[in-house]
Amino acid sequence: MQLNNKSSVRAALAAATCTVLSHPLQAAQSSDGWDVKGGLLYYSEADRVTVIAPAISASKTTEAGDKLTFRAIYDSLTGASPNGATPTNTPQTFTSPSGQSTYTTPAGETPMRDLTDVRIAVGLDWEHELSRLVRNAMSGNFSAERDYLSLSVSDTLSKDYNNRMTTLTAGVGLTLDVVKPEGGAPVGLQLINAPATGELEDDNQKTAVDVLFGVTQILNRSTLTQLNYSHTTSSGYLTEPYKILSVIDPLTGETVPDPSPTAPANTYLYRYEKRPDTRNSDSLYWKLQHQLTEDVIYFSYRYFQDDWGIRSHTMDLKYRYELAGGRYLQPHYRQYQQTAADFYRHSLVDNMPLPEFASADLRLGEMTSNTVGLKFGMPLQDGEFSILVEKMTQTGESHPADAIGIQRNYDLYPTLDATIVQIGYRTVF
């Protein structure tokens, strides 16, 4: 031993010890057991749709370091959703897509179509270490509801560089959806009560290809940042088969009555919506995560644009406030803003040339949404329990400049208020 320099031994040893302990802690879950997460989501829009969705996932890390995750979710949706028609000064009667039933909206109110549906989705993820620094993650998903099937697969490769301080990620995903609208897919922009002149199709497909590139950088012991770029190309049947647009009088702004002599009372003219059959979108996502002494701040920003004319900004801020005994409180604020799609319009004007594409789907309109929420989490024996409560408010152009006549009296973009409650439980079997 370096006897002439004995006191330096301790300093050198302390430094060496610090390095050996720098290896990241293994995930707390046991590799022998199944890490099981159960959750219940309750999402309720005032006067509109309510969704109750129990979900479960189970993951296991194998001896070889592979991680397998099975996921299943069951959604049950009830309520009503705006059908695209605008309010007018008389009651409006609509026929359901199958022609079997009708519903009437009182004068001055936003027409809503009743909805009930269930959706079952299952997924499987497989994460595999190809070599010491390269990981591959494959994922497959399938979901089914009454009139919609969706199948998707994706593959993501990540490689660590720079002493694992930098991770580069590249991924590709494919989605195939089959839409089977009730009563067949309508012909875009055709009057809804007119006999179909185009061909009604039962199976309408849409496909999407996603590519993603990302870089994650550990800046220091407490700060991590991530930048992702993704591009999505969708093609096929991108229209919403049940959404319609009112045909309004160019002077009065009233919805034009159905001129057919056989038309029942309170029936008016509406056209089916029509969207382009391709959509290209780009999204840039930036995340910053910083740990203070104990608390953690999460910030993210996303910019999105597509060739339908939608540009959006999403800002998301969370603060994890550590309480005693592993409990935590996490306030959350999110702001989302988007511009309208080029073909978004609240209604169509009678006797004007038809546009190539048109939709009154509020989700394609200009809007702002604000979400505030609070999450509480606590450790349990062998697991964790959490509850999240959020309020979301979405507002749009209620009184657009191009409203005509009586339309100015009505709210053409009713505010949406939603309550979200999510309960989560995690345990190891």
Add this chain to the structure above:
Amino acid sequence: MNLTLDQSPCGSYWTGRFSAMASPCEVLLELKDRAQAQHLLQQVAEETWRIEKKFSRYRQDNLIHHINHSDGQPLEVDEETTLLLNYADQCFQLSDGLFDITAGVLRRIWSFQPGATPPDKNQVRECLKHIGWSKVTWEPPHLTLPPGMEIDLGGIGKEYAVDKAAQWLSQTTEASFVLNFGGDLYVNKPLSNGQPWHIAIDDPAATGVRQAGQITVAHGGIATSGDARRFLLHQGKRYGHILNPRTGYPIKNAPRSVTVIAGTCLEAGMLATFAMLQGADARQFLEAQEVPFWIIE
């Protein structure tokens, strides 16, 4: 894999127990809630068993076994193993070759069981051919071990497990805790009333039966090297069980046991080991390190 959890008589802390690395392991948690204590204990035990499984020399399904049976072929090791081997390499350099993870093969010729005899010179000379970290090619993360050689991380594994468990616990709970894995300890902070923990030091002549003294610790790692019951008496000569990997013979005049307090359990353990390897100079060495220590000569 058994876990037990008991509340202290005064109700102020929980004691969890499990067994790992051939030692009784204790986790003392100053907590009220049983469920939380149970959760923390479970996670600590899982992490400890993980480390034991990964680095034990006695298993046939881990990397250490692969390395020890690599027959001169280079092997790529994972990141955690890389860090531990780097640490062992630094300890080898710092101790001028006295701390050597390849020295384990000496146990084949040295037995400290009652009635055993010391090996003869030829046996020692033969054995020394298979010892020496400097004969190993270590180009992280690639390790090439010459045939016939073995590595044994037993000299640092338990202290490493204590520190990793302590690291995880401090990130997970604010409670004051003590980890005691067979005499290698870590204390994160004083009790909530501000008092330090009282730790009993075993009398090495009667481990687990008689206490040689009590120390108070508010923070840090504590480790003991030495076991007074393990020595060999042959023809009136006493051979201690701390072996010098350079000579193949026990270190002369080593203390019976050395206990050190340092920032981490790994550091305390290595300082105690280094002190033992100094033989008669153990005390002088520890004084120069300016750490709290106890020597039983």
